[in-house]
Amino acid sequence: MFSPALPPAFEDWFASRGWQVHPHQAEMLARADDPSLLLIAPTGGGKTLAGFLPTLVDLAEGGHHGLHTLYISPLKALAADIRRNLSTPVEEMGLPIRVEDRTGDTPSSRKRRQRADPPHILLTTPESLALMLTFEDAARTFAGLKRVVVDEIHALADSKRGDQLWLALARLQRLCPDMRRVGLSATVEDPGAIAALLARHPDPCDILYADPGPDPDIRMLETEERPPWSGGGGSFAIPAILDEIRRHRITLIFHNTRAQAEIFFHRLWMANEEGLPIGIHHGSLDKVQRDRVEKAMVQGRLRAVVCTGSLDLGIDWGDVDLVIQVGAPKNVKRLVQRIGRANHRYNAPSKALLVPANRFEVVECVAALEAVLERDLDGEPRGPGPRDVLCQHILATACAGPFDADALYAEVTTAGAYAGLTRAGFDQCLDYCATGGYALRAYDRWQRLVQDGSGAWSLRDPRAAQLIRMNLGTIHDSDKVKVRMRFGGGRPLGEIEEHFAAQLVRGDTFLIGGRIVRYESLKETAIEVTRASVKKPKIATYAGTKFATSTQLSHRILRMFEQDSWPELPRHTAEWLALQREMSSLPQEGRLLVESFPFDGCEQLCVYGFAGRNAMQTLGLILTKRMEEMGLDPLGFVASDYAVLIWGLEAVLDPVPLLDRAALHEGLERWLAGNAVMKRTFRSSAHIAQLLQRNAPQARKTGRQATFSSDILYDTLMKYDPDHLLLDITREEAMRGLVDFGRIEEMLARVGDRIDVVRLDRVTPLAAPLFLEVGKVPVEGAARERMVEEETERLMAEAGLGS
Numbered sequence: 001m002f003s004p005a006l007p008p009a010f011e012d013w014f015a016s017r018g019w020q021v022h023p024h025q026a027e028m029l030a031r032a033d034d035p036s037l038l039l040i041a042p043t044g045g046g047k048t049l050a051g052f053l054p055t056l057v058d059l060a061e062g063g064h065h066g067l068h069t070l071y072i073s074p075l076k077a078l079a080a081d082i083r084r085n086l087s088t089p090v091e092e093m094g095l096p097i098r099v100e101d102r103t104g105d106t107p108s109s110r111k112r113r114q115r116a117d118p119p120h121i122l123l124t125t126p127e128s129l130a131l132m133l134t135f136e137d138a139a140r141t142f143a144g145l146k147r148v149v150v151d152e153i154h155a156l157a158d159s160k161r162g163d164q165l166w167l168a169l170a171r172l173q174r175l176c177p178d179m180r181r182v183g184l185s186a187t188v189e190d191p192g193a194i195a196a197l198l199a200r201h202p203d204p205c206d207i208l209y210a211d212p213g214p215d216p217d218i219r220m221l222e223t224e225e226r227p228p229w230s231g232g233g234g235s236f237a238i239p240a241i242l243d244e245i246r247r248h249r250i251t252l253i254f255h256n257t258r259a260q261a262e263i264f265f266h267r268l269w270m271a272n273e274e275g276l277p278i279g280i281h282h283g284s285l286d287k288v289q290r291d292r293v294e295k296a297m298v299q300g301r302l303r304a305v306v307c308t309g310s311l312d313l314g315i316d317w318g319d320v321d322l323v324i325q326v327g328a329p330k331n332v333k334r335l336v337q338r339i340g341r342a343n344h345r346y347n348a349p350s351k352a353l354l355v356p357a358n359r360f361e362v363v364e365c366v367a368a369l370e371a372v373l374e375r376d377l378d379g380e381p382r383g384p385g386p387r388d389v390l391c392q393h394i395l396a397t398a399c400a401g402p403f404d405a406d407a408l409y410a411e412v413t414t415a416g417a418y419a420g421l422t423r424a425g426f427d428q429c430l431d432y433c434a435t436g437g438y439a440l441r442a443y444d445r446w447q448r449l450v451q452d453g454s455g456a457w458s459l460r461d462p463r464a465a466q467l468i469r470m471n472l473g474t475i476h477d478s479d480k481v482k483v484r485m486r487f488g489g490g491r492p493l494g495e496i497e498e499h500f501a502a503q504l505v506r507g508d509t510f511l512i513g514g515r516i517v518r519y520e521s522l523k524e525t526a527i528e529v530t531r532a533s534v535k536k537p538k539i540a541t542y543a544g545t546k547f548a549t550s551t552q553l554s555h556r557i558l559r560m561f562e563q564d565s566w567p568e569l570p571r572h573t574a575e576w577l578a579l580q581r582e583m584s585s586l587p588q589e590g591r592l593l594v595e596s597f598p599f600d601g602c603e604q605l606c607v608y609g610f611a612g613r614n615a616m617q618t619l620g621l622i623l624t625k626r627m628e629e630m631g632l633d634p635l636g637f638v639a640s641d642y643a644v645l646i647w648g649l650e651a652v653l654d655p656v657p658l659l660d661r662a663a664l665h666e667g668l669e670r671w672l673a674g675n676a677v678m679k680r681t682f683r684s685s686a687h688i689a690q691l692l693q694r695n696a697p698q699a700r701k702t703g704r705q706a707t708f709s710s711d712i713l714y715d716t717l718m719k720y721d722p723d724h725l726l727l728d729i730t731r732e733e734a735m736r737g738l739v740d741f742g743r744i745e746e747m748l749a750r751v752g753d754r755i756d757v758v759r760l761d762r763v764t765p766l767a768a769p770l771f772l773e774v775g776k777v778p779v780e781g782a783a784r785e786r787m788v789e790e791e792t793e794r795l796m797a798e799a800g801l802g803s
Contacts, residue, residue: 013093047185153188164393167393262514280514286494323350328356328368389474396472549641587608603649630657643767
């Protein structure tokens with residue numbers, strides 16, 4: 001392909017830094033006029049500069065007035081970092097280009113000025129873009145827009161933030177018909193699917209692959225101590241991890257949850273006798289503390305940072321030369337993204353170590369290592385665009401002025417995620433936005449849209465625009481309360497979950513930011529704490545996100561079990577699996593292994609579904625319900641990513657009827673109908689679809705107030721309008737997300753009627769770690785009553801009293 005020459009100023013600038021233009025950067029410049037283009041380039045491969053090079057070259061000639069390029073990032077910090085990085089070539093080449101960012105942290109005065117006088121390059125987030133499009137002057141603000149660059153597009157494609165963005169791009173394309181779209185990513189498991197989301201449907205989107213560079217230098221960390229049988233903290237490996245920190249410049253130590261990061265950091269610090277400078281970084285810490293850690297990393301003043309997904313994405317964090325993942329990564333794509341934080345340079349291999357937190361995770365880590373080296377990324381299909389996001393978009397569109405329903409439907413269906421949306425489905429969302437739906441249309445507060453004589457839709461009360469704008473967005477975290485020091489000016493430390501704060505009593509100690517604090521009181525909307533002198537906290541905070549092992553990794557593990565031997569596994573793990581095969585059987589990809597055996601005075605049933613933690617938890621709930629109905633008297637269960645263990649008073653000699661697909665579906669529906677999971681899911685969708693508003697000009701509702709309101713509304717709709725749009729959306733969300741029933745269906749389809757039932761007289765090696773798992777769920781039912789009756793009869797008999 002013809003590659004245009006760089007202007008002399010650019011050639012000189014590259015030469016002054018000892019750089020050469022990479023082939024994919026040159027091709028991006030040559031294809032600047034493509035309607036849409038997805039670039040997949042390795043971390044450190046200069047993909048962000050590749051995305052901006054056509055913009056910089058075009059603007060270098062001068063003469064463009066107003067906004068030229070919109071850069072969209074999943075992170076506010078990433079937008080700010082890109083602005084700093086762009087300022088270097090702009091200033092050193094003396095380019096007539098104004099670069100600004102616009103996020104939730106941008107002052108209101110600057111936001112107003114940006115709408116009237118936008119810069120040439122505006123760096124923003126999906127939420128800020130959606131907000132800009134709600135104003136009446138949006139057409140003037142975006143007039144002349146030539147390019148949109150979506151960075152880390154894979155991170156947006158997996159969430160409702162991405163769905164919000166695809167709808168915003170459809171709106172931008174209508175305002176700016178000649179707008180070009182560019183997507184950038186290092187980790188894409190299905191490039192065609194991402195390209196379809198980026199493009200204007202049904203137009204195609206070409207994919208440009210950069211040289212992937214060398215394979216990463218990645219292996220498991222060898223430790224003197226064996227991994228424990230259960231747990232997820234990785235504390236056993238701290239001496240070996242400290243050795244690695246000493247041998248490297250900056251080490252990032254990733255964890256899957258905030259609680260694990262806090263506990264690990266505390267124990268690492270206690271073992272850090274040399275006083276090596278080590279920090280902690282996660283999303284619930286105060287912004288000032290996070291900024292301080294980031295700055296110290298860039299300046300090379302830290303030797304290690306214990307972190308979570310808050311450091312997953314594209315910022316160049318200084319001279320990081322080692323990444324350690326503590327705990328099985330659960331997802332190959334996430335692992336590749338984290339590995340890329342090390343040696344953030346083109347054609348330099350990233351160095352990473354995996355630390356399995358327990359014995360089973362050794363197997364998962366080996367499977368993940370193989371997948372990384374084979375460049376086999378995982379991911380679950382997203383499905384059609386969610387309708388709660390569409391409802392929010394319709395209301396946001398009305399804020400900008402009257403709209404025609406036919407034109408809006410045509411516009412929405414150019415967004416790839418909504419390409420299959422039927423007109424009836426769109427009209428149902430429109431009716432909900434206008435009236436609230438059948439059961440709510442009598443209430444004034446949900447009468448929000450009206451239609452004029454020409455058929456155009458608009459806000460019934462223009463003052464409602466402020467409320468809609470205040471509640472835009474799709475991020476719905478668990479409710480948090482601020483944590484502040486009681487003395488020293490009330491310095492903020494971060495946030496903890498509201499439900500956790502509600503359980504605290506004065507004197508309780510917990511971890512935040514790596515320090516132990518003592519709970520003193522709740523004051524207004526924050527809790528006050530003081531420093532605690534104890535060495536061990538009562539409890540760590542942060543529920544965090546509990547990742548489930550991906551379908552692809554689960555299949556890899558099952559295929560490993562089919563091998564005759566496992567030379568790639570440590571000896572202790574290989575011997576454990578061999579003993580399982582000798583005593584019982586190992587699970588297989590096309591079959592379902594079910595074991596039953598007596599232990600600890602109860603009958604045990606173990607189902608090896610390998611469907612991920614959420615799905616196995618759901619399976620445990622449904623199976624115990626069915627066992628109760630069948631008189632099998634279950635007492636409780638515990639789930640992991642690979643199995644569910646149920647204990648009760650009766651042996652299950654034939655579990656096949658329990659696993660009947662239709663009966664499981666029916667059991668799920670009955671369980672969901674009266675379950676808190678549905679109410680929690682409803683609450684999230686109700687906020688996104690703006691049936692309920694969390695933010696108001698007067699004050700923000702607390703989580704408890706919002707829960708109360710949403711619970712009343714949920715119960716009302718269930719009683720009077722069970723087919724309401726929001727209840728329909730809630731069922732879809734619950735099935736797809738929290739309960740992950742799709743994984744159970746995938747498991748049942750995979751195994752068919754090939755169920756291997758093994759009856760044993762004792763615990764098997766693979767089942768043994770499940771007895772040590774946290775999160776046991778008791779079943780309060782007939783079995784408990786039976787145990788009480790039997791214990792009462794025994795005591796009476798011992799006392800010589802007959803019945």
